Amino acid sequence: MICTLLRAVRCTERLHGCPGKPWFLPHSVPHRACSQTEPRWRWGLQEQNTTARPRCIWGVTQRSIWTQVRSPQSAKEDGSKQVSVHRSQGGETVLSTSQKVKEAGRDFTYLIVVLIGISITGGLFYTIFRELFSSSSPNKIYGKALEKCRSHPEVISVFGEPVKGYGEVTRRGRRQLVSFIEYKKDGLKHMRVKFYIQGSEPGKQGTVHLEVKENPESGEYEFRYIFVELEPYSRTIVVEDNRS
Template sequence: MKLATLPVAVRHVSVLSGSKSLGALASRHYSTQTSSSKSANPSSKRRAVTPFNDDGRVNWTDLSRGEKAARATQQTFNFGFILAGLGLTGAVVYLLFTEVFSPDSRVANFSRAVDLIKKDTACQAALGDPKKILAHGEETYSRWKRSRPIASTISQDRFGVEHLKMHFYLQGPLNSGIAHLHMTRHPNHGDGDFEYKYLFVDVRGHQRIYLKNADDDNPFGSEA
């Protein structure tokens, strides 16, 4: 009896083990398909790319037509913004150079005129110690007390000659006054620098003091 039942028992065990191996293979196949399907669609869970949220992390080949258009729009806007910034920076640099740092700027001509006034003996006698003479622009109603712009104009006549006209105020320990400056720049002059037409100072109680006068043979003389 025992010898007759032994083959049956062995066959039953083999069938069970075979069914377990088939189940394991099926589960592995299912998990492989699931993982491959997830990896095959990595973009299914990412958010859509727009001109406002594109950070460049998604490859160009993975973008749809609409997303490619959005990225192109964003890059075009960024490029235009950069160009506008460069243009604005260039304009500011040009303005600073022409108005401040250039040898023929208004600030440079103002500083040279003030130096001439401080060195002139007639101005020293009328205003006082040159080290204490202050020059400033127009009084304003601004709450910033140091905001005193220099009143100046640059114009061009029919002959192409540029005219720089300026006036500013002087304050010394003895008196106060007003300086008037007129400079010209001729287009046919090789150096292209401004030249003095006149520079004079009016001080209350004193006669007009000329420091530069192109119509006078002695431009450094003072009016008698």
């Protein structure tokens, strides 16, 4: 029985990879009765089992100590991470500066676009005001000449009342454009305007030719002549002539 237990203990030591001294104490060597020694051998086996667990636990403890030994390296890695984060924060600062520069350039571009739009709008308003309300605009001169034609007795007798005026015919069939030519002579501005008139008499249509000259004192235009030419009859009606 004792030999069997010794073989079992040796097999157990070989399985656990612990050569050398047995796990049990030397008190198991004296030869006693099987009833007295068997509990001790069992106790030795139990002690072997209980000591195997602490070795596993000790292995875990060694692993934990090994990780704690590596903790300074992890601390260095944490430090490097902090440095990289700090650098990234510095990079963000540089990026924000570039963004500010881009935003400033964008605002400057918008300002230029707004100024160009304001200048174009101002030019359009000035042109509209000059064409409609200025005394030197072609439309204003056209309106004055048309009133003179409407009040002229020979024009009324030929064309009938009411006398209507219109400009050049557009591609869409509208009669809105008044043709005119501006030029300078002897340092003074001149303008020639042409438009058409038509009355109640059927088949009669006339072409009005006029010229205005700038007054050097007032700066306003004055009529030099106004002629009405009857197209089908080759007749000319002189409404006003100030060339002499």
